[in-house]
Amino acid sequence: DGGITQSPKYLFRKEGQNVTLSCEQNLNHDAMYWYRQDPGQGLRLIYYSQIVNDFQKGDIAEGYSVSREKKESFPLTVTSAQKNPTAFYLCASSGRDSQPQHFGDGTRLSIL
Amino acid sequence: EDQVTQSPEALRLQEGESSSLNCSYTVSGLRGLFWYRQDPGKGPEFLFTLYSAGEEKEKERLKATLTKKESFLHITAPKPEDSATYLCAVQAGGYQKVTFGTGTKLQVIP
Numbered sequence: 597d598g599g600i601t602q603s604p605k606y607l608f609r610k611e612g613q614n615v616t617l618s619c620e621q622n623l624n625h626d627a628m629y630w631y632r633q634d635p636g637q638g639l640r641l642i643y644y645s646q647i648v649n650d651f652q653k654g655d656i657a658e659g660y661s662v663s664r665e666k667k668e669s670f671p672l673t674v675t676s677a678q679k680n681p682t683a684f685y686l687c688a689s690s691g692r693d694s695q696p697q698h699f700g701d702g703t704r705l706s707i708l
Numbered sequence: 709e710d711q712v713t714q715s716p717e718a719l720r721l722q723e724g725e726s727s728s729l730n731c732s733y734t735v736s737g738l739r740g741l742f743w744y745r746q747d748p749g750k751g752p753e754f755l756f757t758l759y760s761a762g763e764e765k766e767k768e769r770l771k772a773t774l775t776k777k778e779s780f781l782h783i784t785a786p787k788p789e790d791s792a793t794y795l796c797a798v799q800a801g802g803y804q805k806v807t808f809g810t811g812t813k814l815q816v817i818p
Contacts, residue, residue, distance in 0.1 A: 600751075602751075613777075618744075620816075626806065629763075631808075637810060638712070638795075638807075638809055638810045638811070639752075639797075639808040640807040641805060641806075644804060644805065646804055651751045654805070665814075670723075683744075686751050686752070688751075691802065693739065694739045694740040694759070694799055695756045696740070696742050696757050697754075697806060698754060698778050699744075699751030699752045699753075699754075700751050701750050702749070702750065702751050704749075
């Protein structure tokens with residue numbers, strides 16, 4: 597079955613540590629996205645990529661980094677510069693213009 | 709700036725009690741409006757896309773409609789398994805970027 601796989605499901609970060617969240621899709625979608633979801637808030641866009649080797653900052657990119665070396669993969673690194681990383685992180689992908697985004701099942705990141 | 713407002717924030721229905729969820733939006737050049745269902749601890753599941761005013765889509769007990777300023781998600785004779793948070797999102801302008809509302813949390817009681 598085609599879909600989006602996020603791993604791990606739960607992740608814990610220590611002070612000063614960078615952590616990387618994995619996102620893989622087999623939908624042959626060009627565009628991929630990372631969102632952060634906090635209680636009572638809508639999904640907020642961190643980064644998005646419309647094509648391999650290209651990505652743009654979203655609304656809350658500070659303290660995060662991404663890469664897009666393969667069409668299928670869009671990993672997100674939460675750096676130590678992100679002072680409030682505890683959240684539910686969602687990865688999504690979509691086809692061309694105005695096609696709906698399809699989501700993975702998320703990674704919940706907590707601070708130790 | 710694109711804005712999406714969903715109401716109510718929470719809705720509690722008896723099984724079989726039909727109702728509607730509202731999504732009001734302010735955008736320049738709507739390209740698409742999307743409805744999603746999200747269960748606790750899961751990613752949003754795509755339900756519908758609406759592209760132009762007057763368009764309607766149906767799936768089982770759900771029906772989505774669109775006007776120039778808002779969209780409604782009508783739930784007919786809901787069942788407990790319809791309990792979830794329903795998210796509305798809009799895509800506008802020339803970008804892939806999508807703006808999400810904060811959702812309506814629906815609880816259907818047997």
